[in-house]
Amino acid sequence: MIEKLFTAPKAGITDEEYHEKIKYQTNFWTSIIVLAVIITMILASLQNASDSRSFFHGFSAGIFCGGIGSIIISRSLLHNRKYLHKNKIKATDERLQEISHQANTITVTMLLIVSYIAICWATFYWDRRASYLYLGIIFIYLFNSSVRYILNKIL
Amino acid sequence: MINRIQELRKARKLTQAEFASEIEVTRQTVISLEKGKYNASLLLAHRIAAFFELPIEDVFIFEKGEKKID
Numbered sequence: 001m002i003e004k005l006f007t008a009p010k011a012g013i014t015d016e017e018y019h020e021k022i023k024y025q026t027n028f029w030t031s032i033i034v035l036a037v038i039i040t041m042i043l044a045s046l047q048n049a050s051d052s053r054s055f056f057h058g059f060s061a062g063i064f065c066g067g068i069g070s071i072i073i074s075r076s077l078l079h080n081r082k083y084l085h086k087n088k089i090k091a092t093d094e095r096l097q098e099i100s101h102q103a104n105t106i107t108v109t110m111l112l113i114v115s116y117i118a119i120c121w122a123t124f125y126w127d128r129r130a131s132y133l134y135l136g137i138i139f140i141y142l143f144n145s146s147v148r149y150i151l152n153k154i155l
Numbered sequence: 156m157i158n159r160i161q162e163l164r165k166a167r168k169l170t171q172a173e174f175a176s177e178i179e180v181t182r183q184t185v186i187s188l189e190k191g192k193y194n195a196s197l198l199l200a201h202r203i204a205a206f207f208e209l210p211i212e213d214v215f216i217f218e219k220g221e222k223k224i225d
Contacts, residue, residue: 011199090181092179094198095181096184
């Protein structure tokens with residue numbers, strides 16, 4: 001499931017295999033959007049205060065409109081074979097995958113550097129919010145290790 | 156590692172876009188390969204060699220100083 005949803009398509013896959021992968025992803029995100037709309041609608045009906053109720057109604061309407069739009073677009077593109085073939089070439093191009101991987105690595109490294117600077121600054125002024133940053137960085141490292149472990153097992 | 160992609164592609168009178176479409180990569184990747192900025196993976200190298208109907212070592216040539224596993 002993780003491989004189908006989150007990993008880049010392997011080079012050399014056929015148009016049919018790519019179509020199946022995209023269809024699986026579209027179905028997954030469709031169900032997530034429907035679930036999110038239902039949950040926010042239930043939460044809205046459970047609220048007593050009118051401002052929080054209207055917040056949840058707005059949130060639910062936002063997810064619904066955005067979700068419906070993206071579902072319609074992705075489902076219509078799913079039947080456009082020419083577009084899918086072009087998209088498959090872009091998605092399976094090993095050089096583009098390497099570029100994207102390097103860009104992501106640099107971005108995460110920069111984020112960690114910024115977080116460390118923020119921690120140093122916050123600790124110097126003994127700001128209580130610094131502890132949240134420590135937790136954030138620990139969470140990122142734990143998440144990174146778990147993802148590496150899972151991908152190592154899967155791939 | 157150097158390669159003969161440009162030479163072989165021109166011999167077959169193919170544009171970079173046509174060649175890219177044949178081996179299912181983007182045109183930018185073909186440009187990078189021809190300029191030697193990017194080294195193809197084994198899978199892509201195999202696909203390119205198969206397209207030209209040549210052995211891999213005739214398309215991709217190891218330069219002196221590069222470690223070669225015997």
